[in-house]
Amino acid sequence: MAAPSELFCWKSGLGLPSVNTDCLIVLVVQFESKHRHMLASLEHRSKFTRFRTPGEAPQKYNADYDLSAKEGADTLAFISLLEERLLPALIYALWIDPKNYVEVTRRWHGENMSFPFNFFLPGRMQNRQLERLRLIRGNDTLEAGEETEKELYHDALECLNLLSQRLGSNKFFFGDSPSSLDAYVFGHIAPLLKIRLPNCRLQQSLKNLDNLNTFCSNILNLYFPSESDEGSSHPVSGVQQSDDADNQPYKRRKQLLSVLVAVAAMLSYALLTGIVAIEHVHEEPVGRTSLRGSSHDEEEEV
Known part of the structure; x- marks a missing residue:
């Protein structure tokens, strides 16, 4: 039996089971494959009336096992379209747009990273996203x-309209059961639908496509029910607001402590490297100087 593999994902937040697009895709595919795997195991047991161990489970069952050749080709085509047209706009909206980056993306990552990584890692991540x-x-x-924004959002909106036309009135792109294409689409549109961005015209355009909104809600309800009631379209409850108010003093103390530690570290570095030096100056007492001055005057009078 193959050793179990581990998946490390960005934590849930901002109304999503993960704030990272790739993590969202993998999480949905994992749930889809597990669901089909369970159905396949149940079917096998009914035919042969024996239990299977986890190592004997049929490996051929995956999220796209039931797709036809044409549906498989459509999946590849739409995934390519997502990566060429929608992904650039998503990267720009979350990482490149100055207002969105400072107020949402950088702030969330900074609050969910340990000191001192929260001071420099978000900036490095932004640079990598710009290179990407x-x-x-x-x-x-x-x-x-x-x-740049106008060009990227124009291409992304064309992609969203094509996806909306392809989905139509279906629950998922290939019927009543989700596939890998559904996972890819969800991973790209869920951040635009759920994250509150102060500056994103594409976000409002997407919210006007009702079937894609319903599609996203179906995925959340099916695999992430705890996250389905959170997000940009729902107000924060009074209890959550009260908790945030109670945590404000703690957050401020934590921020102040982080700043003090950072300043102390910089001063220590400056002293050790010689950038800053402390020079001791010896001054003679004022009273002694006065006495010597009066004695000198007496000698001149004599």
């Missing part, structure tokens, strides 16, 4: 700006 965006778009000089 430049690679996808084939533009080494791409920067944040109105023209």
